[in-house]
Amino acid sequence: MQAFTTMKGLVAPMDRANVDTDAIIPKQFLKSIKRTGYGPFLFDEWRYKDVGQPEMDCTHRPLHSDFVLNQDRYQGASILLARENFGCGSSREHAPWALLDYGFRCVIAPGFADIFYNNCFKNGMLPVVLDDSIMDRLFAECSANEGYALSVDLNTQTVSTPSGASFPFEVDAFRQHCLLNGLDDIDLTLQDAAAIQMYEARQKKLAPWMF
Amino acid sequence: MAKTLFDKVWDQHVVKTNDDGSVLLYIDRHLVHEVTSPQAFEGLRIAGRKPWNVNAAVATPDHNVPTIDRDKGIEDPVSRIQVEALDANCKEFGITEFGMDDVRQGVVHVVGPEQGLTLPGMTVVCGDSHTATHGAFGAIAMGIGTSEVEHVLATQCLIQKKPKRMRISVEGELPVGVTGKDVVLYIIAQIGTAGGTGYAIEFAGSAIRSLSMEGRMSVCNMAIEAGARCGMVAADDVTLDYVKGRPFSPKGEQWVLAEAAWHELHSDADAEFDHEIVFNAGDIVPQVSWGTSPEMVLPVTASVPSPVDARDAVQKEGWERALVYMGLEAGVAIEAIEVDKVFIGSCTNGRIEDFREAARVAAGHKMAANVKLALIVPGSGLVKKQAEDEGLDKIFIEAGFEWREPGCSMCLAMNADRLEAGERCASTSNRNFEGRQGAGGQTHLVSPAMAAAAAIKGHFVDIRDWEFKG
Numbered sequence A: 001m002q003a004f005t006t007m008k009g010l011v012a013p014m015d016r017a018n019v020d021t022d023a024i025i026p027k028q029f030l031k032s033i034k035r036t037g038y039g040p041f042l043f044d045e046w047r048y049k050d051v052g053q054p055e056m057d058c059t060h061r062p063l064h065s066d067f068v069l070n071q072d073r074y075q076g077a078s079i080l081l082a083r084e085n086f087g088c089g090s091s092r093e094h095a096p097w098a099l100l101d102y103g104f105r106c107v108i109a110p111g112f113a114d115i116f117y118n119n120c121f122k123n124g125m126l127p128v129v130l131d132d133s134i135m136d137r138l139f140a141e142c143s144a145n146e147g148y149a150l151s152v153d154l155n156t157q158t159v160s161t162p163s164g165a166s167f168p169f170e171v172d173a174f175r176q177h178c179l180l181n182g183l184d185d186i187d188l189t190l191q192d193a194a195a196i197q198m199y200e201a202r203q204k205k206l207a208p209w210m211f
Numbered sequence B: 001m002a003k004t005l006f007d008k009v010w011d012q013h014v015v016k017t018n019d020d021g022s023v024l025l026y027i028d029r030h031l032v033h034e035v036t037s038p039q040a041f042e043g044l045r046i047a048g049r050k051p052w053n054v055n056a057a058v059a060t061p062d063h064n065v066p067t068i069d070r071d072k073g074i075e076d077p078v079s080r081i082q083v084e085a086l087d088a089n090c091k092e093f094g095i096t097e098f099g100m101d102d103v104r105q106g107v108v109h110v111v112g113p114e115q116g117l118t119l120p121g122m123t124v125v126c127g128d129s130h131t132a133t134h135g136a137f138g139a140i141a142m143g144i145g146t147s148e149v150e151h152v153l154a155t156q157c158l159i160q161k162k163p164k165r166m167r168i169s170v171e172g173e174l175p176v177g178v179t180g181k182d183v184v185l186y187i188i189a190q191i192g193t194a195g196g197t198g199y200a201i202e203f204a205g206s207a208i209r210s211l212s213m214e215g216r217m218s219v220c221n222m223a224i225e226a227g228a229r230c231g232m233v234a235a236d237d238v239t240l241d242y243v244k245g246r247p248f249s250p251k252g253e254q255w256v257l258a259e260a261a262w263h264e265l266h267s268d269a270d271a272e273f274d275h276e277i278v279f280n281a282g283d284i285v286p287q288v289s290w291g292t293s294p295e296m297v298l299p300v301t302a303s304v305p306s307p308v309d310a311r312d313a314v315q316k317e318g319w320e321r322a323l324v325y326m327g328l329e330a331g332v333a334i335e336a337i338e339v340d341k342v343f344i345g346s347c348t349n350g351r352i353e354d355f356r357e358a359a360r361v362a363a364g365h366k367m368a369a370n371v372k373l374a375l376i377v378p379g380s381g382l383v384k385k386q387a388e389d390e391g392l393d394k395i396f397i398e399a400g401f402e403w404r405e406p407g408c409s410m411c412l413a414m415n416a417d418r419l420e421a422g423e424r425c426a427s428t429s430n431r432n433f434e435g436r437q438g439a440g441g442q443t444h445l446v447s448p449a450m451a452a453a454a455a456i457k458g459h460f461v462d463i464r465d466w467e468f469k470g
């Protein structure tokens, strides 16, 4: 997994609550058996006027010009500002894969759906939770300043604005450790293989019907 | 110390506690389907890993399978490759699979309980958010992403932080015509789609206990729509009666042992929850969703709301956008909304009891002229067979509905069953997100009886006033 330490990037605002994973990547793209290639179809229904199909060439598809990611000033964005309950709905990891493949490494929101939040960490992507009032400020600054960029530091757990304001955020120590070092957590868990075997031996006596 | 149901099951599955308080949680049952597993199997292959306990995993294809002409296979090549990948992966890694031509195939959350693969007190995971369904058995059942699917395959464990515990009690008697589906839609409308975020929810109270296992599964199924990590119901005699005698459930001496353990699967009388909510069953009437989020739900007797009445700016904007997408105007009576299509099925409402209820409504009636299609899709091959043995298929066909093969079908429209842009649907599924049942499709979530009634009348009606002819 790709490590995440610090980044500075152009910010795009997704100013709506409850953005679900069906919106982030519609179901027809879930038929792929790969982890990559979802970027062109990120937010497909909001981004394009026609209905996208897997593996189609997106370069000449008709665009909804007012959709935020289609605006010139947000091209190349790598940080997404979002609202409450971002990533709700299905457990599809295709959602973080699509965001990542598009170029986002960090999503900042007042709250995330649990499974989506968890899925981000497995893919070297950082979900940052900040208070509503701070989010309002970031959204306002972002829309007022073209080229608005934020710095995100996972070591110090802070988001910093161009004017020098800085906001702390919380991340579990274990998740921070894995993300900072790009660790594969299967390897980590397998270091506990003996404990798992011991657990199984005990359970087989206590609840043999489970096996 | 007094424990909640969740704590009892959780504590029993902790392999190891890490310094930061997270735990290595043992997973008893891993259900697998074709959409969220190919990249996980690929990961195992690349790393040269084998499944830790191959018997814990059971697979079935459901999202992509066609609901007609099964013998012709899957027409869409991309869908076909995904189902074939599941077949090949299960074969390569030695995982039991109920393939497309197996009568046991179906929606994974219908198949698990039906086969006795889901047992009280288990930890159950699946790369699918509606894994919450299995919590109806007093199990901890959680949806996971593909990386975690790989992690569970390789280690039989998950690294987890303990969620907070919430109890939602529904007390009293449910009015006639009000089902588990209405109860859960009502709850989500009250607490919101993020109301359960960070929590494991236990559904309790006399109204929940009065539900059949099918009804309890419908309730737990949609715990995820309230944002919860999982939903649970305590195990009781209803649970044990359902589990007994299923192909994978314990037999003989093992059953006796298991039964004794399962009687403990309830929250202790003085157990403490981080949050408690109590609803009155008598307040619940048949529910219909009007918008594009499962919290945008109203009693069938209500009218589409006006954004002027929204709680705050964010909700106002959400409502405005939903009204436009749904092609609805504020103030229109729910009962005046006409539908183009009807879908009865899915992991929320694709079980035998759901089809019995729908058939009771449809019996002796004919589908309305303005309805183009009423799709009846059993949750599994065995549900289909049982329904046919009971003659339900004939009732549906007689009423002008279509009786199909099992699968997810128009719940998410990954196969050929879908809404066209602008088509409005009464659906027994669980998500009314934009485009969920087809790009531009407009979904209204309802119970099976309410969906069948909408197919007959061509618009939503209050099932409590229904003229039963069967």
Ligand code: SF4
Pocket: B062, B063, B107, B108, B109, B128, B130, B346, B347, B348, B407, B408, B411, B412, B429, B430
């Ligand atoms: S029936 Fe619908 S919600 Fe259930 S598993 Fe299938 S697609 Fe998901």
